[in-house]
Amino acid sequence: MTSSAEIKPVDQLIDTCFSELKQAVDQGKLSNPLMVGIHSGGVWVAEALHQRMNLTEPLGKLNITFYRDDFDTLGLHPQVSPSYLPADIDGRNIILVDDVLYTGRTIRAAMNELFDYGRPARIWLVVLFERDGRELPIAADTVGQRVHLAADRQIHVDGPDPLSARIVTREENA
C-alpha cells in the first residue's frame, strides 16, 4: 500500500503533464486545443497547465453536478459555479483536466456534458493522479503519477493556491 510519503509534489506532476501535453501539441496530435477543467480540483490543475501552455483562449470549466449518476442516492449539491465554455467546441481538440481519475464516473459525466455543447474532434484526458478502482472503460492520455491505493484510501487535492495533495482515509474525506 502506498503512503502519503510516496505522492510526488504537485509542482513536479504539473511539470510532467505539461511536457507530455507540449509534446502532443508539437507532434500535431492536439492542434489548437481548448482546455477545460472539471470543478473544482480539475479547474485548479487546469489553471496551472493553462498558464504554462500560454493558451490564448480562456479556460473552460465544467460543473458536472447535473450529469452525475448518483442523483437518486446523493441528491443535488450544486456549487455556485456554472459550467462555462469560452468557444464553440464543434470540431475542436479538447484537453479535459481533472485532479484524480478513480472510478471514471466523473469523466463519463463530463463527456456527456461536453457532447451537449457540441461534437469535439477529440477529447484528451489529463489527470494529476491515476489510481486503481476503475468502474468504467475510461483511461487517461496524460498522467502525472500512477498510485496504487486500497479501497478505503483517497487522494485529496487542496487548492487553488497553493496546490497540494495528500492521501486520506475515506472517513477523513467525508
Next chain:
Amino acid sequence: MAVNFVRPSIPKLAADPWAIQFDAQGHLKHLLTIEGLGPTWITRILDTAENFMSVTDREIKKVPLLRGRTVVNLFFESSTRTRTTFELAAKRLSADVLNINLSTSATTKGESLLDTLRNIEAMQADMFVVRHDQSGAAHFIARHVAPHVSVLNAGDGWHAHPTQALLDAFTIRRIKGDFAPLRIAIVGDVKHSRVARSQIHAFNSLNVGELRVIGPRTLIPNDIEPMGVRVFHDMRQGLKDVDVIIMLRLQRERMEGGLLPTEQEFYRLYGLTEEKLRWAKPDAIVMHPGPANRGVEIESRVADGPQSVILEQVSNGIGVRMAVMALCMSAES
C-alpha cells in the same frame, strides 16, 4: 331521547405549519409557500437556479437529471406563462411532462379532487405542479399524495405563488446584487395578489433594506404593516428613492364591486407611466409578474422601455423552476 353526536376530532395545527414542506432529514420536499424556507433555502434555490441558467445558452438545452421521472401540471385555473415555463423547466431536466387542465376536465364531470389525484398517482407521477383558485389547495394535495410525490404550488387563490416570488428575487439579485441596500416597492392591487404575499415573505427573509406597498386603501390589506412593509397611498411619495418597482396586475376577475371607481381613475393615480417612473431612482428596474394590463397598471412605453426587466423575469422563471424541481425531487421519499 338521548342523541349521541359523533364529533370528529379536530386536528391540532402543527407547531410549524410549514414543516410539511420538508422531509425527515430537513430537505425541501414540497414548495407550497415561501414561509418556513428561511434565507438558507431561498439562497440555495437561487444559487442552484444560477447554475441552471447556463443550460439555456448551449446547443442542447437539457440536462439528464430527472430522466425517467414524471411531472404532472395540474391546472385548475387557466395560465399560459406559468404553465409553459414549468413545462419547459421539467423538459430541460429531461422529465416527462403531462399537462392536465382540470377546469375543463374531470372535476366538471363530478369527480372529487382526491379521486382525480389517486388516478393521476396511479400513472406513477413523481411531482404535481398545482394551480388552483382556492387558497390552500396545494397544501391539501401535499397532505394526501403518496410519500414519493412532491408538490409545487403554482398559485393558490389569494394565498401564495412561491416560484414567482423566487424568480423575482433571482431577477433582482442578478441585476442589483445584494438585497440589503435596496428599496423595493410593490404597486397596485396588493389585496388580491398571491404574488405580493409571497414576495413580501421572500424579500423580508432576504433582508431587503426597505419594502413598500403602494396602492389605494381599498386594495391594500389593513393588517399588512406587521408583515414588515411601509404603506403608501401616494405614488410620488412611495416611489421616491426606490430601486425596484414591481407592478401588480389589477385582479379584475377577483375583485368584488366597489373597490375601484374606474380603471381610468386607477391608471391616473397608480398606473406606471414614464412620468411617474422618473420619481424613482434613475437606475430603478420595472418588474411585472404578467400578464400586464397595458394602460391599466402600466404604460406600454414603460413595459417595453429600457428599465423594464419583464421579459428577463420570464427567462429567469425557467431556471428558478428547474432549481425548485431538482431540489424537491432529490428529497427522501
